[in-house]
Amino acid sequence: MKFLIVFVALFALALAAPSDKDTVIVEQNSEVLPDGYTANLKLSDGTDIESSGKLEKAGTDEEALEVQGKYTYADPEGKVHTINYRAGVDGFQPQGEDIPVAPVA
Known part of the structure; x- marks a missing residue:
C-alpha cells in the first residue's frame, strides 16, 4: 500500500512538472x-488532481488498494483535458474524451 501511495504522489508531481510559466501550488490536501x-x-495553471484509495480485504491474501x-x-494549445480513472486488482482503467475506446467485437 505504501508503494502505491508513493507512486500516486510521484505521478502527481510528474503532472505538476514546471512549464514555461511559473506554476505554483494553489491548494494541496491529503489524509x-x-x-x-x-x-x-x-x-495555478489549472491542473487539478484528485485521488482516493480504500484498502479492500485487509489482512487477507487478497488485500488490495482500490x-x-x-x-x-x-495542453500547450490551451485545450483542457480531464481523465477519470480507477486502479486496483483489475489494473489501471482511464476514461476521458481523449482516450480511444476499442470497438465492441
Whole structure:
C-alpha cells in the first residue's frame, strides 16, 4: 500500500512538472489512514488532481488498494483535458474524451 501511495504522489508531481510559466501550488490536501487515503492538488495553471484509495480485504491474501480519481490539465494549445480513472486488482482503467475506446467485437 505504501508503494502505491508513493507512486500516486510521484505521478502527481510528474503532472505538476514546471512549464514555461511559473506554476505554483494553489491548494494541496491529503489524509492517509490505515485503510485508505484521500489527496488533492490544484495548481495555478489549472491542473487539478484528485485521488482516493480504500484498502479492500485487509489482512487477507487478497488485500488490495482500490483507487479512483481524476486529473485535469491544459495542453500547450490551451485545450483542457480531464481523465477519470480507477486502479486496483483489475489494473489501471482511464476514461476521458481523449482516450480511444476499442470497438465492441
